[in-house]
Amino acid sequence: MALGFTPVVEIYGANAALLNERLLSWQHIDASGIESDQLTLTIDLHGLEGLPDLGGKIGLRVGYLESGLVDKGLFVISRRTPKLFPLTLTLVATAAPFSVADETGFKLRRSLSHGPTTLGALFRLLTSRHGFSPRVAPDLAMIKIEHIDQSNETDMGFLTRLACIHDAVAKPINELYVLARRGQVKSLSGKVLPNVRLSVTTNNRPDDHAFIAATLDESARTKYQGCKISWWDAAAGKERSVESGIAPFKTLRQRGQNAEEALAACEGEVRRMMREALKVNIDCPGNPGLSAEGVVVLDETWPDFMRGRWSIDKVTASGNRKDSYRCKIAATCLGSAT
Structure with missing residues (x-):
């Protein structure tokens, strides 16, 4: 891609004219994994009456005058921070559709038991209740879950933990919620990512x-080539362990709820160590x-x-x-x- 020399940034959506006219600086964080994409704008407040509303949707286009702009998607304003000197306002917006009212209980902590089910079915159940359109990678969808507890966790936190067990990513992208291996998230969302x-x-x-x-x-080079974790065998009344990979082994501190979850956590950790x-x-x-x-x-x-x-x-x-x-x-x- 041939780049130009004249940077251009353009905000669209709610209060677009005001934001573009008064924009002092901007930052866009595009992250893989559990972190939601974030847009931060700093605007000049001198002579301005009122503030942009929380919950307003704004979009970002960025690039160069000579080579054109690329749309980075929509964000929802989730935080406003006015500052007296210099008289500025910092707006923070996230790609996930967070709402101050939180009508669906997206930020509500829950304690529930799930299973028997599959990873794909559980993911679709929890994301659909909040109005997301779920997307699940085929190799993850049919993983069996006999039993797992959601312990005082938000649905997003629980889904993130589930994804980590299987060395995957659970991430909201605009109106979608994607569960995929690293490197597949944006492709599952329909976004083409050239090298x-x-x-x-x-x-x-x-x-x-x-x-x-x-x-x-x-x-970051791994010191380990394998992983082991313990789990509680309720039927036998004793602690057991499983391992994946070869020695030397890294011992995970958390305990699996059953043999299947423990083995999945081991295999996921080995994949992560090799990748990183x-x-x-x-x-x-x-x-x-x-x-x-x-x-x-x-x-x-x-x-x-x-x-x-x-x-x-x-x-x-x-x-x-x-x-x-x-x-x-x-x-x-x-x-x-x-």
Whole structure:
């Protein structure tokens, strides 16, 4: 994707004209996993009567004048923070349809027992009650759940815990709620995520528009190749354990409710440890093509120990009236460049 040199950000939806006219700075966090995407706007309050309403829906388009804008979706204003000096207002909006009234009890803590059922059926039941349209990856949908307790947890917190057990992601995206393996979330939601190639210029200096900085995190390399966890066998009246992978084993502190849940937690943890062996953090020019769950390719202009395909865990894009549009990327290694 050829990028331009003139950053452009455009807010649409509720109070769009006011927000665009008074916008001082913005930040968009696009994250994989349990974190809901978030948009933060700082606007000038001088001479303004009244504030934008909580619950209002706003959208973000961002890009460059020369190459066009990309729509980053709708967000619901969930927090307003006025500040006296300088006289500004910070608006925080989330991609999940949170409501102050919370008519469906989305934020209500519950204690319930579920099962026998399947992961897909339970996920659809809990998300549908809050007005979401559920999307479940086929390899997760038919996983059997004999029994599991929801213990003083919100439905979202419980679904997040269920997803973690199976090394998956449960995430609201606009009106959808998606349960999928990492890297599949946005594809299940119908969003096409092309690979984004990053190159380092020969004159890579902080005062250059195309400046890129990066840090490789090798401390994330796993010390373990297997995992073990205990579970309580009520019929026998004794504690048992299961394991997955090979030694050395990581011992999980939580206890499984039964053998099936314990084994699923072990297998999920082994997949996570293998996936998170190597991480990189990148600060680069703003690129609207970068998206969580997408892939960034570090080409031959990078040092050989950084080259390759990286799965994007989080993109934090930001800009203001003084500075250019920039992105911070947190990503996990997938393999060599192609």
